[in-house]
Amino acid sequence: VRSALSTLEVLRPRRLSEALAALGAGERPVPMAGGTDLFVYLNAGTQSGARFLDLSLLAELRGVRAGAREIVLGAGTTFWEIRNHEAIRRRLPSLAQAAAEVGAWQIQHRATIGGNIANASPAGDSLPVLLAHEATVLVASSRGERRVRFDDLYTGYRRLAIEADELILSVSLPVPPSDAVPFFRKVGTRRAQSISKVVFCALASRGRGGKLESMRLAFGSMAPTPLRARAAEAAWLEGGRSGAEAAREALSRDLAPIDDIRSDRAYRQQVAENLLTQFARVLAAR
């Protein structure tokens, strides 16, 4: 690594209160979970700070609690744990699917959902899933705890509505109704181990008589932040039998994809429309 490790200091608190006190005072350490993003930055010499706060011993950040109405994941839950968790696979299949597509097994064993959220890459694979499921993030500092709606979390490119002295403790997802239709798809340059060109999660549910009641469409890698395609959602709900077509047309009002080294704007827009078509087929078959 280009940053000399010997010059770095790592704090290893065993209690959450100690971790929060360290973040609240003086030279603030950088939180470190699995290190799969941080070590890349250290290697590239782009990570600022020489003090790190290892979160791996904090019991408060571990474990999944699956209740009847919501599933709460500690921020330190790895993608390996998520993809193999029975209740998540059954009740939040899009999250299990996204977890199974993060990097390779080695990365999945270390990478945490809290790190994916805090790293705030627009290409983070779990983020559209958390958006479509209307997740809530619990954060804490020595000043207390508060909840942030996932919808309000990203305020700009890699900018979060979380203060520098706050840690993410957990993320909660309401359990969708049993007849809800989930859909997840990551599109990259190859079938596995690629960074997303477009990542998409949808969740729809019907009311009595089979009428669509709720439609959530969330995209990653299409804008500086992950985002809900709200114009497309409304068009789908109002469009009756031709709702999917109306949603595809409305999509250009929601998305302003970027050109970058991975893809150009026109390709991303076309892929996003194709993903709506795929989801419409899945929905029609249920």
Ligand SMILES: Cc1cc2nc3c(=O)[nH]c(=O)nc-3n(C[C@H](O)[C@H](O)[C@H](O)COP(=O)(O)OP(=O)(O)OC[C@H]3O[C@@H](n4cnc5c(N)ncnc54)[C@H](O)[C@@H]3O)c2cc1C
């Ligand atoms: C080879 C490789 C392949 C990858 N493939 C994918 C992929 O396919 N999809 C994908 O989405 N990502 C991928 N990543 C990126 C990375 O693995 C994920 O973003 C991962 O979820 C980061 O989690 P971590 O625990 O390793 O975070 P860390 O690297 O430890 O931390 C990342 C950031 O989050 C902050 N942080 C961590 N935990 C907390 C917390 N509880 N509270 C506040 N801040 C916190 C850290 O300070 C840091 O800024 C890949 C990385 C590598 C090296």
